[in-house]
Amino acid sequence: MSESSSSNTSSAERLVHVPLGERAYDILIGDGLLARAGGEISSRIKGRKAAIITDEHVGPLYLEALMDSLEVDGIEAVSLTLPAGEKTKSFDHLTKVCDVLLEARIERNDTVIALGGGVIGDLTGFAAGIVRRGVRFVQIPTSLLSQVDSSVGGKTGINARQGKNLVGIFNQPDLVLADTSVLNTLSEREFRAGYAEVAKYGLIDKPEFFEWLERNWRAVFAGGAARTEAIALSCQAKADVVVVDERENGRRALLNLGHTFGHALEAATQYDSSRLVHGEGVAIGMVLAHEFSARLNLASPDDAKRVEKHLKEVGLPTSMSEIPGELPPADVLMQAIAQDKKVKSGQLTFILTHGIGQSFVADDVPSSEVLSFLREKLTQ
Amino acid sequence: MSESSSSNTSSAERLVHVPLGERAYDILIGDGLLARAGGEISSRIKGRKAAIITDEHVGPLYLEALMDSLEVDGIEAVSLTLPAGEKTKSFDHLTKVCDVLLEARIERNDTVIALGGGVIGDLTGFAAGIVRRGVRFVQIPTSLLSQVDSSVGGKTGINARQGKNLVGIFNQPDLVLADTSVLNTLSEREFRAGYAEVAKYGLIDKPEFFEWLERNWRAVFAGGAARTEAIALSCQAKADVVVVDERENGRRALLNLGHTFGHALEAATQYDSSRLVHGEGVAIGMVLAHEFSARLNLASPDDAKRVEKHLKEVGLPTSMSEIPGELPPADVLMQAIAQDKKVKSGQLTFILTHGIGQSFVADDVPSSEVLSFLREKLTQ
Ligand SMILES: NC(=O)c1ccc[n+]([C@@H]2O[C@H](COP(=O)([O-])OP(=O)(O)OC[C@H]3O[C@@H](n4cnc5c(N)ncnc54)[C@H](O)[C@@H]3O)[C@@H](O)[C@H]2O)c1
Ligand SMILES: NC(=O)c1ccc[n+]([C@@H]2O[C@H](COP(=O)([O-])OP(=O)(O)OC[C@H]3O[C@@H](n4cnc5c(N)ncnc54)[C@H](O)[C@@H]3O)[C@@H](O)[C@H]2O)c1
Ligand SMILES: [Zn+2]
Ligand SMILES: [Zn+2]
Numbered sequence: 001m002s003e004s005s006s007s008n009t010s011s012a013e014r015l016v017h018v019p020l021g022e023r024a025y026d027i028l029i030g031d032g033l034l035a036r037a038g039g040e041i042s043s044r045i046k047g048r049k050a051a052i053i054t055d056e057h058v059g060p061l062y063l064e065a066l067m068d069s070l071e072v073d074g075i076e077a078v079s080l081t082l083p084a085g086e087k088t089k090s091f092d093h094l095t096k097v098c099d100v101l102l103e104a105r106i107e108r109n110d111t112v113i114a115l116g117g118g119v120i121g122d123l124t125g126f127a128a129g130i131v132r133r134g135v136r137f138v139q140i141p142t143s144l145l146s147q148v149d150s151s152v153g154g155k156t157g158i159n160a161r162q163g164k165n166l167v168g169i170f171n172q173p174d175l176v177l178a179d180t181s182v183l184n185t186l187s188e189r190e191f192r193a194g195y196a197e198v199a200k201y202g203l204i205d206k207p208e209f210f211e212w213l214e215r216n217w218r219a220v221f222a223g224g225a226a227r228t229e230a231i232a233l234s235c236q237a238k239a240d241v242v243v244v245d246e247r248e249n250g251r252r253a254l255l256n257l258g259h260t261f262g263h264a265l266e267a268a269t270q271y272d273s274s275r276l277v278h279g280e281g282v283a284i285g286m287v288l289a290h291e292f293s294a295r296l297n298l299a300s301p302d303d304a305k306r307v308e309k310h311l312k313e314v315g316l317p318t319s320m321s322e323i324p325g326e327l328p329p330a331d332v333l334m335q336a337i338a339q340d341k342k343v344k345s346g347q348l349t350f351i352l353t354h355g356i357g358q359s360f361v362a363d364d365v366p367s368s369e370v371l372s373f374l375r376e377k378l379t380q
Numbered sequence: 381m382s383e384s385s386s387s388n389t390s391s392a393e394r395l396v397h398v399p400l401g402e403r404a405y406d407i408l409i410g411d412g413l414l415a416r417a418g419g420e421i422s423s424r425i426k427g428r429k430a431a432i433i434t435d436e437h438v439g440p441l442y443l444e445a446l447m448d449s450l451e452v453d454g455i456e457a458v459s460l461t462l463p464a465g466e467k468t469k470s471f472d473h474l475t476k477v478c479d480v481l482l483e484a485r486i487e488r489n490d491t492v493i494a495l496g497g498g499v500i501g502d503l504t505g506f507a508a509g510i511v512r513r514g515v516r517f518v519q520i521p522t523s524l525l526s527q528v529d530s531s532v533g534g535k536t537g538i539n540a541r542q543g544k545n546l547v548g549i550f551n552q553p554d555l556v557l558a559d560t561s562v563l564n565t566l567s568e569r570e571f572r573a574g575y576a577e578v579a580k581y582g583l584i585d586k587p588e589f590f591e592w593l594e595r596n597w598r599a600v601f602a603g604g605a606a607r608t609e610a611i612a613l614s615c616q617a618k619a620d621v622v623v624v625d626e627r628e629n630g631r632r633a634l635l636n637l638g639h640t641f642g643h644a645l646e647a648a649t650q651y652d653s654s655r656l657v658h659g660e661g662v663a664i665g666m667v668l669a670h671e672f673s674a675r676l677n678l679a680s681p682d683d684a685k686r687v688e689k690h691l692k693e694v695g696l697p698t699s700m701s702e703i704p705g706e707l708p709p710a711d712v713l714m715q716a717i718a719q720d721k722k723v724k725s726g727q728l729t730f731i732l733t734h735g736i737g738q739s740f741v742a743d744d745v746p747s748s749e750v751l752s753f754l755r756e757k758l759t760q
Binding site for chain 1: 471474475478479482483509510511512513514535537540541542543546547548549550627628
């Protein structure tokens, strides 16, 4: 990865191919892709019908432009605008989306388009995979988090009262269009939250990328070439992992760095986005994972400090004490961790690290250690 | 296939292997398998937890025996008993099943068991495929229809208000245990309905099997060796088709012989089993498919008569006039056909035939021909 200037001019478009055999697909990253969606879709998918699922924040901003682009290429589209926020990933909304797709007579070769952040992408991808046992599916991610993470890799699903993402399927999209300019209307807070996932790829196994981010994050926030490059590198990093482990039996678990703690915190704050959004939970979770690794003498405490410093600098929360409102006691957080889906036959699986860019899967973490670590952290 | 005496003694067990690569599985067919379920499951699946989904007819008869067998082999099980009938294949019940599986903390290597007919199998297989993006799944089909058809091949799903089976996934089971003796408590009517699917395999591409059935159906109904043989041959026939076309892009569509008309009739009777059950719809549908083929000069009218004669002999309905109550007019039936999932880009796909055991996929059937055929049949 080369150093990038913080110029605001739009960079050349990037393409990341995800080579998954008959489920292979392209991710296009760049400026102005929304306006070209019709052409990109119609050159890849036969059907002349589409249904767009979006949310009440994104719809008013981008739905019309997308509909126009589809119309130009002869694709007839209906749309459904859902409430924004994590609570939309529910059985009720899944039922509603399926109903709309069936009413619109979307068939096997027609397209379902997710226009929105990870919430819309996860819900829509699930619905597209179960209506008629699977119709075509295009992701147009509009949040940074969804561009670098949730739209790639095929995990789709909804939440259950027992926890996040507990119901869903693997459903690879047929195409991902990441228009970097739509991120300009994203709130600062949401952009930062997505940035936590960008930093994650560095922390997993790309120390030089993490270093690059430490120096260039302002350019990524500003837009232009650095942003496109950071998103493309993130998509490539995720695609590389997904290709060797599509169904998360091994290596893919590394992508959950920071997520075991993060998910527990999201559950503990009732998925209330005014208190904590996903990427913020991941930011805190990544710091905790590095600190916990240091406590187990696996990594240097300096690495944890370096992670904390960088995430703080970009404006992300890095400790549980920054979450507004009361948190439940450590044993309740532990329960949420145990119900999390990365539990195998009752044993705790954690992503730990030997240092920046040296994470690994540990599947024998004593829950007593986690509990006392959390107790300590909660009283700091 | 050899001639079989109509003796009632239990025959040797049969095994049909479904070679689908990493999704390969065994179907065991025979007497007394329920009592051996624990051993068969624990020799194939690691997890020590199971959840059994059954219905209010089957549960009281067989749940205890199954739980006992699991307990002997150290598998801890919970159960959920749902209402019997087609209406159970709904989003509401799917939500309920998922909730129960998550509450029971069923994990990836634990087992979800469908103990019941096709309704329980389709619903449970769908839930098992989406909870945690897939846990282990065992079919213990208890109706003849589910033993010879729905438990094999991996199609799972629920109904929508727009039609049957419109929402679901492909989810191959890890094991199918078809205990032929549990069919003794099935009502005559349900046994006959399942028999329609047995006859279907002959009509698709096994004329000698159809002939064998014409001679031996009484023995199949009585139980023993002929029943086991008919079920095993049916499972083998279905497995053969599924293996070459797991996701129904071509040849697998042949399994829908009689089903396009059948599904329309089920929809037209609001899935009210007092008027029509699935296999009865299929029986009528198969006769209609042969008659329609004759009308298009594709097959001899004598073949249609022969199909009608045999199905009548076993006690199945063979014409729409035998369905109690009013049927909607032909154009409403056509609408149901058009919304059926075997529609490709607006064109009608039908399974037609050149005669007994010579069916084929026709994807250019003029809907006007179907409509006038239905008009004629409805006024007979
Ligand atoms: N499938 C996966 O592999 C995967 C990976 C990571 C996260 N996720 C899921 O993703 C979800 C979080 O995604 P998210 O952070 O995108 O949440 P989100 O979809 O709720 O989007 C965040 C907020 O930003 C708004 N928004 C999105 N794009 C905008 C734009 N261009 N302009 C203005 N506002 C915009 C949304 O309306 C919403 O209010 C979680 O449900 C998480 O579980 C899934
Ligand atoms: N997945 C597939 O490939 C596939 C194929 C064909 C049919 N199906 C589906 O299967 C369903 C029909 O299956 P079905 O005919 O088994 O219906 P069903 O599950 O409703 O069973 C029929 C009736 O028999 C009862 N029953 C079942 N086993 C019994 C036993 N041993 N003793 C006493 N009563 C018993 C049930 O409680 C029910 O009342 C439909 O929903 C259809 O769509 C699916
Ligand atoms: Zn994440
Ligand atoms: Zn059938």
